[in-house]
Amino acid sequence: VKMAKPNVVFVLGGPGAGKGTQCDLILKEFGYVHLSAGDLLRAERKREGSKVGEEIEMHITNGTIVPVEITCGLLDQAMQQNSSNNFLIDGFPRNEDNLAGWNRTMSDKINLKFVLFFDCPEEICVERCLKRGQQGSGRSDDNVESMKKRIVTYNNCTRPIIDHYDKMKMVRTVDASKSPENVFSEVKQFFTKDD
Numbered sequence: 111v112k113m114a115k116p117n118v119v120f121v122l123g124g125p126g127a128g129k130g131t132q133c134d135l136i137l138k139e140f141g142y143v144h145l146s147a148g149d150l151l152r153a154e155r156k157r158e159g160s161k162v163g164e165e166i167e168m169h170i171t172n173g174t175i176v177p178v179e180i181t182c183g184l185l186d187q188a189m190q191q192n193s194s195n196n197f198l199i200d201g202f203p204r205n206e207d208n209l210a211g212w213n214r215t216m217s218d219k220i221n222l223k224f225v226l227f228f229d230c231p232e233e234i235c236v237e238r239c240l241k242r243g244q245q246g247s248g249r250s251d252d253n254v255e256s257m258k259k260r261i262v263t264y265n266n267c268t269r270p271i272i273d274h275y276d277k278m279k280m281v282r283t284v285d286a287s288k289s290p291e292n293v294f295s296e297v298k299q300f301f302t303k304d305d
């Protein structure tokens with residue numbers, strides 16, 4: 111049987127912009143499978159016998175970006191384990207290394223539909239993550255020090271990736287500063303039920 115290439119939407123935006131929150135809403139309404147690169151990395155870090163757990167933890171607390179071989183491997187594995195034809199890939203690709211690695215090994219195997227960009231002011235991003243930390247998220251990067259580093263990495267490394275896709279007319283931008291419901295009503299316009 112010849113299988114169609116799975117559809118992928120990349121979901122990007124600053125730390126705390128609401129990528130995970132909105133992906134949950136999208137999957138409920140439009141039946142996508144949500145693959146958060148950060149969640150996959152956090153799970154791998156905890157996995158008994160992982161050879162890269164410490165390396166992942168070092169990058170997460172420093173707000174730096176894990177080498178693409180690790181992240182792409184986890185994404186590829188998760189996609190293969192799932193029979194869905196529609197994936198939201200949340201928080202990836204975040205830098206040139208991620209983009210190059212993806213294009214080398216994955217881009218021919220999928221159909222990239224668009225890049226969903228959650229545009230959110232830095233202060234709001236910081237406030238949301240610190241609040242989540244205070245509420246006991248347990249995330250080793252929801253603190254003032256890591257947050258500063260995550261913002262720097264986002265501005266220096268991830269924004270250029272969004273710009274790259276923007277030049278290709280692939281970016282769909284949402285104002286992520288509003289309430290989750292209001293953000294979702296903008297998001298909805300970019301999806302259709304019969305995708």
Ligand code: UP5
Nearest residue numbers: 125126127128129130131147148170175176201238289290
């Ligand atoms: N919240 C959400 N929406 C809200 C709204 N509209 N109004 C008010 N509050 C809102 O939301 C964050 C918080 O804000 C939550 O408490 C939520 O309730 C509230 P969330 O939906 O979790 O936002 P999200 O954008 O997903 O934030 P997250 O913290 O997950 O973003 P990051 O991009 O920083 O985290 P990620 O898990 O993707 O990556 C973490 C680290 O992993 C990276 O820094 C990096 O070190 C590493 N990583 C890689 O190396 N490579 C990768 O490919 C991916 C990650």
Ligand code: MG
Nearest residue numbers: 129130146148
């Ligand atoms: Mg997230």
